Amino acid sequence: MTNRKKLLNDPVYGFISISSPLLFDLIEHPYFQRLRRIKQLGLSEYVYPGALHTRFHHALGAMHLMGQATATLCSKGHQLSEAECEAAQIAILLHDIGHGPFSHVLECCILEDVHHEQISLMLMHDLNRQFGGALSLAIQMFEGTYPRPFFHQLISSQLDMDRMDYLNRDCFYTGVAEGAIGAERIIKMLDLADDQLVVEDKGILSVENFLNARRLMYWQVYLHKTSICCESMLVQILRRARFLARNPDIGHEPIDALPDFMLFLRGTISLTDFMSDTTYLQAFTHLDDYDIWGCVKAWANHSDLVLATLCRMLLDRHLFKIMLSTEPFAPTLVDELAQQLRSKGLSDDELSYFLVEGQASNAAYLPAIDSIRIKSKNGYVRDIADASDLANIGALSTIVRRHYICWARELAWEAKAKQV
Secondary structure: OOOOOEEEEEOOOEEEEEOOHHHHHHHHOHHHHHHHHOEOOOOHHHOOOOOOOEHHHHHHHHHHHHHHHHHHHHHOOOOOOHHHHHHHHHHHHOOOOOOEOOEOHHHHHOEEOOOHHHHHHHHHHHHHHHOOOOOHHHHHHHHOOOOOOHHHHHHOOOOOHHHHHHHHHHHHHHOOHHHOOOHHHHHHOEEEEOOEEEEEHHHHHHHHHHHHHHHHHHHHHHOOHHHHHHHHHHHHHHHHHHHHHHOOOOOOOOOOOOHHHHHHHHOOEEHHHHHHOHHHHHHHOOOOHHHHHHHHHHHOOOOOHHHHHHHHHHHOOOOOEEEEEOOOOOHHHHHHHHHHHHOOOOOHHHHHHHEEEEEEEEOOOOOOOOOOEEEOOOOOEEEHHHHOOOOOHHHHOOOEEEEEEEEOOOOHHHHHHHHO
């Protein structure tokens, strides 16, 4: 019989234990194995060459931290059953199973208001059917309907195991030392008050560091200006490919893609579509980063100049130029950049693919949505903003917005190609 309790060697935590046969079987399932082919940080490797880790790595790491968290709570006298501990690990293991290629990019430009957590839940229900109801408790915890709310807080909150792992892991693989958060100490400081997750007051400094690290990682990694450029270019590639796939009679050669990907290019799929027809969910489980990159490489030689140019630029790292501002850009600046691109031979329709405006936002802590609670030695519980003497805790709860404009400043050779 196959040994279904295994140890994995993780570069961040060392040995990770797969503690039950059910966890092993879920990891072996094709739905979960697909996460090996989806990078955790999308196109951040264009900025940080080491950022090549995957959603697969992250999910295993989050499962490991969940095991540590439940063990900590048990060690402090709280009664957690073996079934509850296993269900919590299952829920966090599968929390990202609904991510599509490049994590968030497909979500915003191919699907229609369908969040990856909604797809994760649908896939969890499908797995529950396949495993004879063994995931029912995990699904309750994931949805937040289980009577002990701290389990959902460990899965999805402002101090959950998801954030603990991705900050730790992304810091490790990018080399951005400011992202180090001391996850092990925070987990050791976890406790419960009225079945709500709290942190012992001696862990305040670690939580303060966690919030600061999260803010820094957003601006230095997740919303890095070069990452924004790369993602904007990929979005425009998919936008153009979708236009060509939906308008096959305008005189260009057909768009080529694998059938499952083509299904999403030809039609914008809504949550209702997913729920009413299992074809879409099954097709989604076959999509990964390789589908997109294979198409980008093929489309670099497509007869449509807009699509081919964008693909060649991304493949060769000839990226858009970007400007950032705390205020919206003046219309005169946008008009000036548009005129520069028109002078290279772009039509107004083509222009929209090479001049992109947008907005990035970040808040390290949002107490109005879900607070981080600190428990004093006498049992009094208060918000981290009240418990901390750090002056900028309040500032961390402010949503910071940066406007950006990306444009293809280096477009001369594409214009020459058009004239030929």
